[in-house]
Every structure is written in C-alpha cells, then in structure tokens.
Amino acid sequence: MMTRAKVQKSSGGAVKRKKRGLSGQANPFFLSEAQIQRSICDLLDLVLPGLYSVTDASRTWSKSGLVRKSKVRQGWPDLTGCLPGGRMFAVEVKKPGGRLKAGQKESIQALVRSGAAVLVAFSLDQVYRWLKEIVPAKSDAGLKLARIVFEERKMK
Numbered sequence: 651m652m653t654r655a656k657v658q659k660s661s662g663g664a665v666k667r668k669k670r671g672l673s674g675q676a677n678p679f680f681l682s683e684a685q686i687q688r689s690i691c692d693l694l695d696l697v698l699p700g701l702y703s704v705t706d707a708s709r710t711w712s713k714s715g716l717v718r719k720s721k722v723r724q725g726w727p728d729l730t731g732c733l734p735g736g737r738m739f740a741v742e743v744k745k746p747g748g749r750l751k752a753g754q755k756e757s758i759q760a761l762v763r764s765g766a767a768v769l770v771a772f773s774l775d776q777v778y779r780w781l782k783e784i785v786p787a788k789s790d791a792g793l794k795l796a797r798i799v800f801e802e803r804k805m806k
Contacts, residue, residue, distance in 0.1 A: 680745075687728055687743045689774040694729070696798065697781055697791050702731030702739075725753025727761070727768070734789035738766040746772050 687704070694702045707722040727740035740761050742754055750758070750770065761768050767784045771777045782799070785792045 683728075683743050683745045683748065686745065686771070686773065690729065690741065690743060690771060690777050693774060693778060693781070694731070697785065697795050698731060698733070701733070701791075702729055704729055723757070725751065725755075725757040727754075727757065733767065733784065734786055734791050737784075738764075739784065740766055740768045741777060742768075742770045744770060744772055748772070 691702075691704065705722055705726050705728050707720045707724075707726070709720065710718045712718050727742040729741040729743070731739050733739050738761070740758070742750065742758060744750070758768050758770070769777065769780050771780075781795060785795055787793075787796065
C-alpha cells in the first residue's frame, strides 16, 4: 500500500507527520515510535515498576519564541533504567525501518562498553523477549515476567 505523509500542527505548535494511505485514511498497520514506546512503558510498568525513566528530548520554546536547547544529551536512549541487581539498561525505540543517528550509535556503544544492557527496539515483542533474557529469574521482576509468560500460555 502506498502512503503519503500528512503534516499536522499540534496544539503546542510542533509539526507532526502522520502516515496515511492514498485514500487519506489512517494506516492501521503503521505504528509510530511514540506508540511503540508507550506499549514498552506499559510492559516495563508491569515488570520493573519505578525502575526506569523516559528520556524527554522534545524541543521547547522560550517566551521569545526561540527553540531552547534540550537538557538531555543528544543521542541518549529513549528509556533508561536499572535492573534488579544494579545493572543499567537502555532502550532506543525505532519504528520499523528506522535508523540510528550517529549520536545514538555513539551513546549506545559507550553504554555497552560500560556494561549496560542495551537494545534498539522496533517492537514490543522484541523488548519482551529481551527482558526474558536479561531480568534475573529469582528477582521480583523475574517472577512477574514469568507470571506474564504463564498467563500467556494459559490463554493459548
């Protein structure tokens, strides 16, 4: 299906692009990075409540109308947190087909060299499988993840 981008201004004045089909209808198969990130946050709320933070690197405007420089380091991952046991984790969220910018690659490499668990995530399912690998099974979070897996299997 061919798509075209439609430009919209939000209430804050920021420009948003929405993928739409040629008919002008919203494409139900297209998930934005924000939608993917929200679903990942929902999962993290279940598995690691209170142990992660969302990086807000959005632009802000001063009273004079100039764009303020973000206080977040350029290229820093979208989600960062702490695993049970103290290891840091970071998730950079990308929509399917999205690519890392140079600053993001540098930040991710530095975090990996420092011992952090890092994932570039294109879907909720990818994060779910990654968490099953890195969350210690005997921790409270590991037990919650195991219960989710158990409930998922019961439903099949």
